[in-house]
Amino acid sequence: MKLTKIEKLQGEISVPGDKSISHRAVMFGSLAKGTTHISNFLAGADCLATIDCFRKMGIEIEQEGTDVTVYGKGLHGLEKPEEILDVGNSGTTTRLISGILAGQDFEVVLSGDASLNQRPMKRIMTPLKMMGAEIDSVNGNDCAPLRINGKKLKAIHYDSPVASAQVKSCVLLAGLYADGKTSVTEPALSRNHTELMLRAFGVDVESHDKTAEITPPKEMNATDIIVPGDISSAAYFIAAGLITPNSCIRLKNVGLNPTRDGLLRVCRQMGADIQMENVRDNGGEPAADLIVRTSRLKGTVVEGDLIPTLIDEIPVIALLAAFAEGETVIRDAQELRVKESDRIALTVDHLIKMGADAQGTEDGMIIRGGKPLHGAEIHCAYDHRIAMTFSIAGINAEGETVIDDAECVDVSYPTFYEQLNSLHES
Ligand SMILES: O=C(O)C1=C[C@@H](OP(=O)(O)O)[C@@H](O)[C@H](O)C1
Ligand SMILES: C=C(OP(=O)(O)O)C(=O)O
Numbered sequence: 001m002k003l004t005k006i007e008k009l010q011g012e013i014s015v016p017g018d019k020s021i022s023h024r025a026v027m028f029g030s031l032a033k034g035t036t037h038i039s040n041f042l043a044g045a046d047c048l049a050t051i052d053c054f055r056k057m058g059i060e061i062e063q064e065g066t067d068v069t070v071y072g073k074g075l076h077g078l079e080k081p082e083e084i085l086d087v088g089n090s091g092t093t094t095r096l097i098s099g100i101l102a103g104q105d106f107e108v109v110l111s112g113d114a115s116l117n118q119r120p121m122k123r124i125m126t127p128l129k130m131m132g133a134e135i136d137s138v139n140g141n142d143c144a145p146l147r148i149n150g151k152k153l154k155a156i157h158y159d160s161p162v163a164s165a166q167v168k169s170c171v172l173l174a175g176l177y178a179d180g181k182t183s184v185t186e187p188a189l190s191r192n193h194t195e196l197m198l199r200a201f202g203v204d205v206e207s208h209d210k211t212a213e214i215t216p217p218k219e220m221n222a223t224d225i226i227v228p229g230d231i232s233s234a235a236y237f238i239a240a241g242l243i244t245p246n247s248c249i250r251l252k253n254v255g256l257n258p259t260r261d262g263l264l265r266v267c268r269q270m271g272a273d274i275q276m277e278n279v280r281d282n283g284g285e286p287a288a289d290l291i292v293r294t295s296r297l298k299g300t301v302v303e304g305d306l307i308p309t310l311i312d313e314i315p316v317i318a319l320l321a322a323f324a325e326g327e328t329v330i331r332d333a334q335e336l337r338v339k340e341s342d343r344i345a346l347t348v349d350h351l352i353k354m355g356a357d358a359q360g361t362e363d364g365m366i367i368r369g370g371k372p373l374h375g376a377e378i379h380c381a382y383d384h385r386i387a388m389t390f391s392i393a394g395i396n397a398e399g400e401t402v403i404d405d406a407e408c409v410d411v412s413y414p415t416f417y418e419q420l421n422s423l424h425e426s
Pocket of ligand 2: 046089090091092093312339340385412
């Protein structure tokens, strides 16, 4: 993919459905009794991997674009798959499904692509083993492929060392099959889509501060899910609207769950002009249209409990920082090193390659903004968030930017380049 500088962005788009919510809707629909209709589903590669895994376990799922119907078979309706479950590039599929598989009465092997099979899985193996599950790393390196042999599970309280919605959700989902109430406390509150959606499926889940507790239900009841737009996808166009000169764009129906909206808080701290219209609620998941205009930005500090609310947006926040006046410091974000790539290293290296003043730290980065960017060759290591961040950099840099493996945007945002062109041309 080749990109060059553009003069302005204008028009409106609806960003695709939320990835986290789409995964959960398929999983919980499969475990519920009855039929779950999902609208505005994200038909990206990660969520399609989740559909594929549940189909392999005997669940009938119809998918036509963004409309999905799941014919759930109840909490004990999954069947042993005949082959390995292929989780592709998706950490969310791997870690959430492991919690579910820990409570089944069959053995399964899960495996993903080269990036996924290097990501840490001990973080879920530890609590699942505490619950009595049999879960092993096939290569003995605490990564996937994972072999899981479902068991009757013991309820636990788990003090998670990481603020991770994937770890929290894994334990809560295993808690569906436990012999009592299972709870998880995390160091900072991570996204709460699992808690909200399990309640919508009739499960008793209580949340207090940084703790969530599940009571194992007799059954889960199917319900329809309307997926709001993904703020993590909107992030690229929020950034593009703010840094591309003469721009004014409307992003329709963006999910604004407070455990996900840290990016907007940071943008406001930086002086961004973002207005909200048509605020609405999608079953506890608020959404609104965002109107984003070119803004003069200033540096800021991003740290602490804010980090889990914007974890996937940090590469694009770093890009905003390169266009801001003054220094931006991002800390407490060491989790970025174990995503689809080492996102601290790749973000900093590529910003420097494009002419920015950036420096990596163990748990974040320091960026001194204001230096003009020039085009560069971007090797995104098949990481969708790196490809999209540096595409937005490319349309704001002198000369040509080339993104290799740009097709990896399919993981979370298959229409990314189409929508970018539509805002450019309208
Ligand atoms: O639960 C989820 O849907 C997700 C949780 C986050 O991961 P961690 O739980 O590893 O922080 C996030 O980075 C990922 O894109 C989606
Ligand atoms: C980290 C991400 O996803 P996952 O962990 O599901 O692979 C992401 O989408 O940025």
